[in-house]
Amino acid sequence: MTADYCLLFDSDGTLVDSEVLLAEVMGDILPEFGLPFSARQYMEEFRGVRFHTIVNTLEARFQPLSEDQAATLEAGMRTRMEARMRAELEPIAGIPDALDQLSSYAKAVVSNGPERKIRCAMESTGLGHHFKGNLFSAYTLNVWKPDPELYRKAAAAMGYAPEQCIVIDDAAVGVEAGLAAGMHVIHINHFPDEESTPEGAVSIQHANELPSVIARLVA
Structure with missing residues (x-):
């Protein structure tokens, strides 16, 4: 059967x-690019949502990023997240x-x-x-x-x-x-x-x- x-x-x-790790990583890195964000906000509003969608939503609320900024942000997030996963997941x-x-x-x-x-x-x-x-x-x-x-x-x-x-x-x-x-x-x-x-x-x-x-x- x-x-x-x-x-x-x-x-x-x-x-x-992994979601608490991701929430913490995003809560750390997004504000570095002028997009206010917290780990709690991820868990309450954006859990499971595509990263690009989260960034686009925050850009609409606060300020747009240049293409270079957006690429640097995503690369930094992925690098930090992989390190946290390999150490703690x-x-x-x-x-x-x-x-x-x-x-x-x-x-x-x-x-x-x-x-x-x-x-x-x-x-x-x-x-x-x-x-x-x-x-x-x-x-x-x-x-x-x-x-x-x-x-x-x-x-x-x-x-x-x-x-x-x-x-x-x-x-x-x-x-x-x-x-x-x-x-x-x-x-x-x-x-x-x-x-x-x-x-x-x-x-x-x-x-x-x-x-x-x-x-x-x-x-």
Whole structure:
């Protein structure tokens, strides 16, 4: 039965606990370029959102950057983030055991981040062997969540129809993308007192719930 389904995992906040690191890096570097920002603001307003979208939003609020400034900002952010990830990154609690239990399923990582960042996350946390190189980046495919096409392209590359896919994502943009793609969606809701799960998605609060929830979805 499991061969008939493919699991499509988001990376940041779903597989790896990178979002606090990213929030801190962005809270440090954006103000250096005249764009006021805080780690808390990332977590409350921009979690899971494409970096360029965040920068464009802040430019509209405060001041535009030149092309050279924007390029320097992004390069600096990526360099600092990779260093923090390699030194500090951990899997989301419960994910390693859940992936072990789900070993019979085809799996892929589908992220709004660059492929280099996804690979760094998998290497730093020792999760890469679960995905056998099936890493799909929005930057490579040139489409970003909440656009459902990112998940659709990943599913097609894996050889599965949308209805055969189960999306596991923690961020609103990813949950919306999975639902719009016509897939089953599990929302790992880390902030149940602050965020609601859209109708049509299954809400869980801990990764250790994944094996039993997926078993029910495929039954």
